[in-house]
Amino acid sequence: MAGANAAVKIPVEMPVVEKRVRNRAATQQAILDAAKRLLAEEGFQNFGINAVARGAGCDKQLIYRYYGGLNGLVEAIGTDLGSWVNDRIPDDTGGMFLLTYGDLMERLSMLFLDALRADPLMRRIVAWEVSENSEQVRRLSEARSKALAGWIERMRGSLVPPKGVDAQAVNAMIFAAIQHIVLAAAVSDQCAGLTLKNGKDWEKAATALKRIVRGVYG
Amino acid sequence: MAGANAAVKIPVEMPVVEKRVRNRAATQQAILDAAKRLLAEEGFQNFGINAVARGAGCDKQLIYRYYGGLNGLVEAIGTDLGSWVNDRIPDDTGGMFLLTYGDLMERLSMLFLDALRADPLMRRIVAWEVSENSEQVRRLSEARSKALAGWIERMRGSLVPPKGVDAQAVNAMIFAAIQHIVLAAAVSDQCAGLTLKNGKDWEKAATALKRIVRGVYG
DNA sequence: CTTGCTAATCACCGATCGGTGACAGATTGG
DNA sequence: CCAATCTGTCACCGATCGGTGATTAGCAAG
Structure with missing residues (x-):
């Protein structure tokens, strides 16, 4: 964009996006919600690790860490299903x-x-x-x-x-x-x-x- | 397997696979057959240009040339369907x-x-x-x-x-x-x-x- | 044989995929 | 205060995807 020169050294005083709180439970929930939303809206065709991570706004690594991969995440969805x-x-x-x-x-x-x-x-x-x-x-x-x-x-x-x-x-x-x-x-x-x-x-x-x-x- | 040493320099005298004849009609049919077979056996999930070309044993370029891409190929399948x-x-x-x-x-x-x-x-x-x-x-x-x-x-x-x-x-x-x-x-x-x-x-x-x-x- | 035509292949592109290791920042216990 | 732990991010890997020139190889007419 305009003015994207590297010389300016403003330390990004306050990034408008609020900082993501460090909260495992909330992140886990966000991932699960994103997965359900994605599956419901887009279908199973393009349902994957990358898509869920994008939808949840976090790194896919967290899906591996908290759910043990896509399989575990799907299993969590199944548990919710009841x-x-x-x-x-x-x-x-x-x-x-x-x-x-x-x-x-x-x-x-x-x-x-x-x-x-x-x-x-x-x-x-x-x-x-x-x-x-x-x-x-x-x-x-x-x-x-x-x-x-x-x-x-x-x-x-x-x-x-x-x-x-x-x-x-x-x-x-x-x-x-x-x-x-x-x-x-x-x-x-x-x-x-x-x-x-x-x-x-x-x-x-x-x-x-x-x-x-x-x-x-x- | 055994005896697969690189020193032997037999020039593959006669590759067991018979040479593909230059025959547009036959190739077109092979592509269509492979597409139907793939769709029937593997489903629509992994149904794509590359898979069909592999199944037909030819280059995917030919699918673009003869059918105008996957869309045209699917259309041809539909025509067959009647x-x-x-x-x-x-x-x-x-x-x-x-x-x-x-x-x-x-x-x-x-x-x-x-x-x-x-x-x-x-x-x-x-x-x-x-x-x-x-x-x-x-x-x-x-x-x-x-x-x-x-x-x-x-x-x-x-x-x-x-x-x-x-x-x-x-x-x-x-x-x-x-x-x-x-x-x-x-x-x-x-x-x-x-x-x-x-x-x-x-x-x-x-x-x-x-x-x-x-x-x-x- | 040479010259075109065309069937068929090859090589490469950028994008995205699932998956992993390394690292940075915050939190907490000693 | 320091060190360990936890949360989160980043960069990168190889594989595969759809798609596109450029090129090779076989056939037929002249």
């Missing part, structure tokens, strides 16, 4: 009385659909899960599925699926449908020819989903 | 008489499920679609959905969905479920707690899928 899920998906029944297994699954479907739509980090992780099978993503996947299974179990209460229906397989299909449609919509606003832009589109999707659930469980 | 789909998914009804829309959708679901399970390239492309929104993947996505839509339209014949059902939305859910469950199984042999390893597991998944279809369309 509470994350429990914070974002309601545990109660929303004031409804779930009388039948169909009631339960309809409600679970809607809650999961909305939660996933509202959670970019979780979406990126799901996309990562179906794209790679590294150690990193396996850890994340495990944490996610465990948290999810726990939530479902808590919601289920004492309700049991009707006889003659392989509920595990059917539910896997339903959750798979939700995950894929939300992922597809997040990147291209559509899925299998169905436009998913505004709330009205999502209303149609939700209705179709409920119809599917009711078609199986009544 | 015939690819039509080759791999049967157009007939398998000797069945599809009397109802439910019959049709059940058959389409099974065909699509099997086709996707058997086609690693298509799987990688689907995973790519939900992970990124670059120009490249958009081209591929468009080619895929167009080929798929054409196939469905051809199979549909004159059958129409029952009144009172948003078939477009429901079918999007069904296809989303198939895609996600196949992708998840391909990388981790499971989906939403459902194990998907052997044929028996897939039988259960197929049954669940049919039950869902029949639940909606009867």
Whole structure:
């Protein structure tokens, strides 16, 4: 820039940027936050040590020191994931009385659909899960599925699926449908020819989903 | 290995590797084949100019010359995709008489499920679609959905969905479920707690899928 | 054989990647 | 006050990335 001559010897009296305090806990948190933010906003494609360090505004060496590298950092994200899920998906029944297994699954479907739509980090992780099978993503996947299974179990209460229906397989299909449609919509606003832009589109999707659930469980 | 001393001065009389013939068409095809193979086997993560050139056993410069770079190459893959789909998914009804829309959708679901399970390239492309929104993947996505839509339209014949059902939305859910469950199984042999390893597991998944279809369309 | 044309290769560029060793500044215990 | 420890920064490494001239090598027509 102008005036960048070396002769001036002003000792940078007070650098406008406030000095970074020496605080390990805060730095660790900043790194973790930056990692989650980066993963949520940019996806797993360019997720690496350098990017996280840039995002956290610190040296990448600290990531190695405090988390033992990217693997450890991802693991820390996974640990966070548990509470994350429990914070974002309601545990109660929303004031409804779930009388039948169909009631339960309809409600679970809607809650999961909305939660996933509202959670970019979780979406990126799901996309990562179906794209790679590294150690990193396996850890994340495990944490996610465990948290999810726990939530479902808590919601289920004492309700049991009707006889003659392989509920595990059917539910896997339903959750798979939700995950894929939300992922597809997040990147291209559509899925299998169905436009998913505004709330009205999502209303149609939700209705179709409920119809599917009711078609199986009544 | 043994005997690899540098003193021997045999002028490599006849390098075992046969000399590459000067043949533009063949080279172009080799590049395209290598690209498809790489994408199918390694995924889109490490899919790049250098990797394709290595796989094709030629210089990357030729990819720029013949395809105008990676974008053009991906476009060529997309063009291939159309015939690819039509080759791999049967157009007939398998000797069945599809009397109802439910019959049709059940058959389409099974065909699509099997086709996707058997086609690693298509799987990688689907995973790519939900992970990124670059120009490249958009081209591929468009080619895929167009080929798929054409196939469905051809199979549909004159059958129409029952009144009172948003078939477009429901079918999007069904296809989303198939895609996600196949992708998840391909990388981790499971989906939403459902194990998907052997044929028996897939039988259960197929049954669940049919039950869902029949639940909606009867 | 010579002359063009073109297929194909080589060499190199700057940028970025993951990873590491050395060092500087602050804090703390003795 | 000194020394050890901890936090943070910097410089550098080799490898790989996408991308681009310049060059070599084979083929065919004259």
